[in-house]
Amino acid sequence: MTDAAGDLRVYAEYDRDFSEEVDAVIVGSGPCGAVVAKELTDAGKRVVLLEEGPPFTPSEYELDGALSMARTMREGGLRATRGTVMPTMQAIALGGGSLVNSAICNRAPDFVLDRWCTDFELEHTTLSDLDPHYDAVGEFLGIAPTPENVQGERNLSFKRGCDALGYSSEPCLRNVRGCRGSGECFTGCRMRAKQSMDISYIPAALRGGARVLTSVRVEEVRADGHRVLGVSGRVVAPFTGRPSHRFRVNARAVVLAAGCMATPVILQKSGNLANRSGQVGENLQFHPGVAIMGVFPDPVHPEFGATQGYQSRHFLRDGFKLETLWAPPAVLAVRMPGSGDAFKRRLAQIPCAAIWDAIASCPRSLGRVRARRRGLDPNLTWHLHRDDVLILAQALWTLAEIFFAAGARSIIPGVHGIPDELHSRSEAEILRTHSLKASDILTGGNHAFCTTRMHGDPSRGVVDENGKCHDYENLWIADTGIFPRCPSVNPMWTGMALAHRLAQTLAERL
Amino acid sequence: MGWIFFSVALGYAVARVVFGYREPESPLTRLTRGEAAFLAAAADATFPSGGALRSSGREARIPAYVDRLLIASHARSRRQMRLLFFLLEHATLFFPAPGLSGFRRFSSLTDEQRVAVLDGWASSRFWQRRLVFGSLRAILTLGYFAHPPVLRALGLAPFALRSPICEADLLYPRIGAHPSSILLTRADLTPPSDGTPISLGAPIDPRYAEDDS
Ligand SMILES: Cc1cc2nc3c(=O)[nH]c(=O)nc-3n(C[C@H](O)[C@H](O)[C@H](O)COP(=O)(O)OP(=O)(O)OC[C@H]3O[C@@H](n4cnc5c(N)ncnc54)[C@H](O)[C@@H]3O)c2cc1C
Ligand code: SF4
Numbered sequence: 001m002t003d004a005a006g007d008l009r010v011y012a013e014y015d016r017d018f019s020e021e022v023d024a025v026i027v028g029s030g031p032c033g034a035v036v037a038k039e040l041t042d043a044g045k046r047v048v049l050l051e052e053g054p055p056f057t058p059s060e061y062e063l064d065g066a067l068s069m070a071r072t073m074r075e076g077g078l079r080a081t082r083g084t085v086m087p088t089m090q091a092i093a094l095g096g097g098s099l100v101n102s103a104i105c106n107r108a109p110d111f112v113l114d115r116w117c118t119d120f121e122l123e124h125t126t127l128s129d130l131d132p133h134y135d136a137v138g139e140f141l142g143i144a145p146t147p148e149n150v151q152g153e154r155n156l157s158f159k160r161g162c163d164a165l166g167y168s169s170e171p172c173l174r175n176v177r178g179c180r181g182s183g184e185c186f187t188g189c190r191m192r193a194k195q196s197m198d199i200s201y202i203p204a205a206l207r208g209g210a211r212v213l214t215s216v217r218v219e220e221v222r223a224d225g226h227r228v229l230g231v232s233g234r235v236v237a238p239f240t241g242r243p244s245h246r247f248r249v250n251a252r253a254v255v256l257a258a259g260c261m262a263t264p265v266i267l268q269k270s271g272n273l274a275n276r277s278g279q280v281g282e283n284l285q286f287h288p289g290v291a292i293m294g295v296f297p298d299p300v301h302p303e304f305g306a307t308q309g310y311q312s313r314h315f316l317r318d319g320f321k322l323e324t325l326w327a328p329p330a331v332l333a334v335r336m337p338g339s340g341d342a343f344k345r346r347l348a349q350i351p352c353a354a355i356w357d358a359i360a361s362c363p364r365s366l367g368r369v370r371a372r373r374r375g376l377d378p379n380l381t382w383h384l385h386r387d388d389v390l391i392l393a394q395a396l397w398t399l400a401e402i403f404f405a406a407g408a409r410s411i412i413p414g415v416h417g418i419p420d421e422l423h424s425r426s427e428a429e430i431l432r433t434h435s436l437k438a439s440d441i442l443t444g445g446n447h448a449f450c451t452t453r454m455h456g457d458p459s460r461g462v463v464d465e466n467g468k469c470h471d472y473e474n475l476w477i478a479d480t481g482i483f484p485r486c487p488s489v490n491p492m493w494t495g496m497a498l499a500h501r502l503a504q505t506l507a508e509r510l
Numbered sequence: 511m512g513w514i515f516f517s518v519a520l521g522y523a524v525a526r527v528v529f530g531y532r533e534p535e536s537p538l539t540r541l542t543r544g545e546a547a548f549l550a551a552a553a554d555a556t557f558p559s560g561g562a563l564r565s566s567g568r569e570a571r572i573p574a575y576v577d578r579l580l581i582a583s584h585a586r587s588r589r590q591m592r593l594l595f596f597l598l599e600h601a602t603l604f605f606p607a608p609g610l611s612g613f614r615r616f617s618s619l620t621d622e623q624r625v626a627v628l629d630g631w632a633s634s635r636f637w638q639r640r641l642v643f644g645s646l647r648a649i650l651t652l653g654y655f656a657h658p659p660v661l662r663a664l665g666l667a668p669f670a671l672r673s674p675i676c677e678a679d680l681l682y683p684r685i686g687a688h689p690s691s692i693l694l695t696r697a698d699l700t701p702p703s704d705g706t707p708i709s710l711g712a713p714i715d716p717r718y719a720e721d722d723s
Contacts, residue, residue, distance in 0.1 A: 008681050008682070008689075010682070010683060010685075010687075010688075010689060011685075011686060012683070012686060012687060012688040012689075013688065013689065054685045054686075055678075055681070055682035055685075056682075056685070057678065057679055057682050057684070058673040059673075059684065060684065060685055063668045063715065063717070063718075064652075064655075064656050065652065065655075066579055066649075066652040066656075067578065067579065067582050067656075070579065070582035070583050070584075070587075071582060075584055075586060075587060076582070076583045076584045076587040078583075078587045078590065085641060094682070147705065149705075149707050150705065150707050177702060177703070177705075178702050178703030178704055178705040179703070179705060180671075180703055180705060180706060180707055180708050181707050181708055182668075182669055182671060182708055184668065190671045190673045191671060191673065191674065191703040192673055192674050192676050192678075192702060192703060193702075193703045193705070198678055198682070199676055199677070199678040202678075203677050203678055203681065206681065238685050238686060239582075239685075241584070301665075301710055302666070303665065303666050303667075303668075303669075304707070304708060304710055328655075329655055329661065329664065329666045330651060330652045330654075330655030330656065331652075333651045333654075333655060334647070334648040334651050334652065337632075338632075339555065339556045339625070339628055339629070339632065339647065340555065340556065340557075340558055340625055341558060341561045341562070343556065343557070344557060344558075344561045344562045344563045345561065345562045347562070347563060347664070348562035348563055348664070350664055350666065351664055351665050351666065377586075416637075416640065439637035
């Protein structure tokens with residue numbers, strides 16, 4: 001039917017237990033796993049890519065935000081940390097997070113990577129070390145700045161506000177080809193413009209001869225001495241997760257790319273594998289995000305425009321990055337305060353509104369991932385550090401400032417203890433004068449890292465800088481869990497660049 | 511004697527929790543009568559009729575939406591949602607609503623009492639109570655926006671878009687179907703999106719365009 005030399009399996013095709021024998025098995029088809037699959041296949045290796053979720057096509061996308069989340073996200077999109085309660089979303093789909101994310105691509109800043117190198121004893125992870133890998137991924141996915149004609153007023157007003165205050169800003173680079181500005185990246189790109197892994201790297205891996213098995217859940221990595229032997233698990237029904245047939249894949253190398261929440265759980269469930277350092281599941285970090293809605297005097301037509309088309313890296317050294325944002329209106333409305341008539345009045349303002357967010361670098365705010373007794377869903381604990389609350393407060397104030405500079409008539413900050421709506425820059429001063437607590441701020445954390453961190457010292461990290469586990473010769477980890485510290489910018493491109501390097505190193509050793 | 515008193519009290523408590531709910535307005539698959547009654551009451555307290563957006567919570571068929579959401583949700587999320595509904599429906603049996611006969615289930619309170627109870631949760635100094643309220647309001651809001659007339663009134667209904675057919679469409683069948691069900695061939699591939707911006711007045715998706723008011 002296609003010129004795919006490989007083979008893709010879906011749930012309806014499994015009718016018995018099975019086993020496979022390959023050079024490399026990759027667990028998880030998100031941005032990191034998909035890159036490894038393609039690069040190893042291109043290097044002539046026999047590869048099988050295992051993914052628990054199903055493949056989605058546009059006819060399967062739900063335009064309704066909540067129903068979409070129930071289908072594409074783990075725990076129906078209702079996963080949250082304990083300690084400081086914060087929602088966090090991980091996808092369960094062929095392509096992982098790339099199916100639902102906004103496609104923003106950023107290279108990690110050089111000062112961040114330099115600190116990774118000095119603080120975590122890494123020798124080859126500066127920006128110039130990673131640039132060739134960023135370039136390779138960028139070229140393959142067509143990563144480019146968002147064109148002006150699909151920005152729409154909701155993105156361009158952000159630029160205006162930044163310009164007025166002298167803050168630098170730029171169109172977001174995105175892995176997108178032919179974006180029409182539908183603003184619906186979160187529920188899946190019906191225009192097939194977003195180069196999510198299911199339409200980019202995975203078809204390329206299949207063309208190269210990879211086998212891609214969907215609806216299979218890896219439950220265990222099998223090991224013997226200093227080598228791992230492969231993985232085993234169950235076929236699971238889409239959406240219900242009901243297990244059926246068993247499978248086993250024997251491989252010369254195992255690459256875990258199940259995401260920063262799932263990989264540590266798989267290791268813990270495999271007899272606490274690769275954990276001589278005691279760091280598996282530790283150091284969980286996020287970029288907690290806060291958002292403000294600004295209401296303008298005239299219609300903004302927020303329904304049009306690239307989902308997240310503009311950003312400002314001006315405050316990266318202060319600990320936060322600013323972005324424009326759009327999501328299904330229902331999901332945005334959930335953040336608005338009030339009830340009854342007042343709530344309805346606010347909702348009626350959405351056509352005149354823009355939403356901008358800030359993501360913060362919070363390396364002091366740490367958590368951990370633990371396996372539950374049953375199942376593979378993680379137990380997450382995380383605490384927002386007091387000092388990081390100050391960064392979020394500063395970010396909220398800066399967003400407010402930009403809104404008023406862009407001509408907003410009012411803002412809705414969504415912060416407990418502060419008036420629901422603020423009508424001027426001076427009223428908004430309260431965002432920096434009021435002493436905020438972690439529980440006053442509505443945060444969300446969809447960028448997550450560090451749970452199997454890299455470290456030059458095997459007693460302090462799980463993998464080396466190429467992603468190879470210190471404790472095993474042939475066990476590798478490729479997802480964002482290997483970041484030693486939060487990258488301060490959207491993580492996908494950095495994860496893929498590191499995965500690209502991992503694949504090159506592994507291909508040489510196989 | 512104590513035993514009889516205990517049994518009567520228990521029977522009364524069970525009756526208050528389980529019985530006395532009317533048949534829901536539309537047939538529901540997952541929601542119990544009690545849950546549907548609670549949701550209808552909470553929906554109208556959150557989205558009263560009239561005002562800036564015409565539809566009320568009940569007119570927006572929020573209980574029917576939550577029923578669909580429960581079907582689509584994972585077992586744990588389903589349990590959490592039901593626990594939330596149960597908690598809020600019965601909390602006023604222990605912490606009464608203001609005014610006369612405040613010791614009643616949420617769905618049996620007057621409109622004013624319901625609004626007052628929800629306001630109490632929303633502005634509580636305990637973040638856990640605010641979280642409970644926020645979760646309920648989130649579910650109700652998702653349901654409200656799932657009602658096509660609401661999005662149409664706001665001019666925010668999704669655009670009608672025709673997806674290009676790409677290589678992936680030849681690889682992936684519909685979820686649950688066998689690959690043999692893919693009828694597309696390479697001859698069906700269409701040019702990829704050329705990046706023409708969607709125009710603001712473009713038609714909206716047929717699922718939102720139909721008259722559903
Ligand atoms: C709504 C949203 C918006 C975002 N926007 C951006 C953005 O614009 N830019 C950006 O850089 N980042 C963004 N992110 C974050 C980004 O998507 C993630 O950092 C990225 O997807 C991580 O890639 P990964 O390969 O490490 O893991 P994932 O993408 O999580 O992929 C892991 C895959 O492994 C599978 N898996 C897990 N367990 C198993 C198992 N036991 N067996 C088999 N398979 C398994 C999962 O189903 C999943 O498909 C966003 C995230 C979300 C949720
Ligand atoms: S904004 Fe719309 S067209 Fe552009 S990439 Fe996102 S979903 Fe696709």
